[in-house]
Amino acid sequence: MKTQISLILSITMTLIAVSASAASPPAAFGPSNPLYVPSTLPYQAPPFDRIKDADYQPAIEAGMAQQLKEIKAITDNPAAPTFDNTLVALEKSGSLLDRASAAFYGVSQANTNDVLQQAKADLAPKNAAHEDAIYLNEKLFARISAVYKQRASLKLDAESLRLLKFTYDEFVHRGANLSRADKATLKKLNTEAATLSNAFTNKILAATKEGAYTTEDRAALAGLTDAQLSAAAGAAKERNSTGYVLPLQNTTQQPDLASLSVRETRTALLRNSWDRAEKSDANDTRDTIARLAQLRAQRAKLLGFPNHAAWKLEDQMAKTPETALKFVDALVPMATAKAAAEGKEIQAVIDSQHGGFTLGPQDWNYYSEQVRAAKYALNGAEVKQYFELNRVLEDGVFYAAHQLYGISFKERKDIPVYQSDVRVFDVLDTDGKPMALFYCDYFKRDNKNGGAWMSEFVTQSKLLGRLPVVYNVANLQKPAPGEAALISFDDVTTMFHEFGHALHGMFSNAKYPSLAGTQTPRDFVEFPSQFNEHWALYPEVFKNYAKHYKTGEPMPPEMVEKIKRSKNFDEGYGLTELLAAAELDMQWHTLSAGEPLQNPDDFEKMALARTHLEVRAVPPRYRSSYFSHIWSGDGYSAGYYAYLWTEMLADDAYAWFEEHGGLTRANGDRFRSMILSQGNTHDLEKLYADWRGREPNVDAMIRLRGLKETAGTQ
């Protein structure tokens, strides 16, 4: 049983607009639906050549009904509850729902259309109700409890015992121990929360679209390249208007701010971004988030917790908001000190050009580019010529995995894909045996969500006899036909990052699907991915892929040095804006149920001041009113800190490799067997400490982030 689709979101997640209108009612579900029976393709890969858009929703709804029937068979079983007839039976339930949902959410994020968007909107409340129907099923919980109480005498293996405890805890966590009256209240709160989250998502999509900067005046856009200008003109045309449009991205900072030389334009664009969801119109999100925060606090209280964060973190690696906050708080002085030092360097450039103003957030990226150019003389266009996408993939990403883990990759063309740019690779284990299927879908499309992510079409499970089918999605610029795909070093890093998630899914060696692969807490799941980023700059790997796309010459050593050194400039800014977002998230979610409805603007100001993150030139990466990670669904609420927490783990882990000879098979095999193959089959704190030989600490992160001069230890 896997009731949740875990989509591993990148830090810059964006969602695309729901523009669905009234659709025809879903078709009936029967054998003509390609999702009706398990796929007969290799690895049970989804038969995308046969699935039509209209097939998903009926399959998912039938899958829900089927799973409830399977659960009824468990609860009606006259035999006394046992591990097999209850826990294992539950793990085996929901196979139709799993395969239909996995294919549907994969496609609807990466290649959507009105039919799929409408299905997603229809399915959101149904999914919430389906989960409640399982987790609040009294007969089912009674059986699980009965088995749980006998656990000491059952002689279960470690993974089975973990499954028992995990399942029991998850039911309690979601309210199984509540009285009937409280359960009814909980269901109401869950439904309202799902509705509010959906409303937030729709409002923010519209607000972000409407917040675009528009102008007829080409001079206002001075500094943009011809390509950027034609993109802006194209965006205007798409909206049936004239002139130029700079669409907003979901973060506070906007990419064009690095190029725009007219300060008034920068100021206007940043203001559009900052105020996008606070215009007191239909797309204003403030009432929605204020109520959502209050509702989450009320739900936490009902479940026996002081606040939403305490409830959410119960099953995370950090375990309590206090632990997470202690970690975040400790980074604040170092980050803000580094940002202040960077700000001084930038102000000096502004002054030397007789700018006559004080550095603001709208200026940061424009002038930091100049500092970077002056200090490191790094030319982005030149650098890109050494990063050709296919070479990065095969001679970089795959090469590093081969050197570390001995696995190999073979492209295959016989697996149907949902879009013609998608590529599929067989992943072969050290002994040459099939291990996993890997899809990559790297190019940007208008009907794809922003950012990059990993997820699975099939989750590995020994119980179900399934090998993993894993995919990576990104938004890299697609080249013109016949041209090479040249990407930035940031894009290279993204590819290594997402592939780190993919390895976590592909190496999974779990019996139970609920504990497999990336089915780990938020504050662990970004560890393998951030860890994998480190190999992008590892000399032996780097020199293998960073070759000029025409001549094949290796990147000149001076350029490599510059990339390395310039990486740390701006780290102060980047870390401070992240910390501000993490603190905002935590402050919202440590409100108690008794607090009145908050005014989001006042609350945000106070929260930033209280955490020493009210830095004029460095606003939070997301303002509360457009912080999709925490309001668009529950997944990342009280969980934004996890990006930094897992960075600590990743850097600490990489330091272990450095201490033990770096990129070797021995090191890789040990990491695979003790971490990457383990999924959530063991307590993760212990798993990590056993592998590392000690608890994780923040020293390596401080060193690698270039924060060392002001560093202390945790």
Ligand SMILES: [Zn+2]
């Ligand atoms: Zn990630």
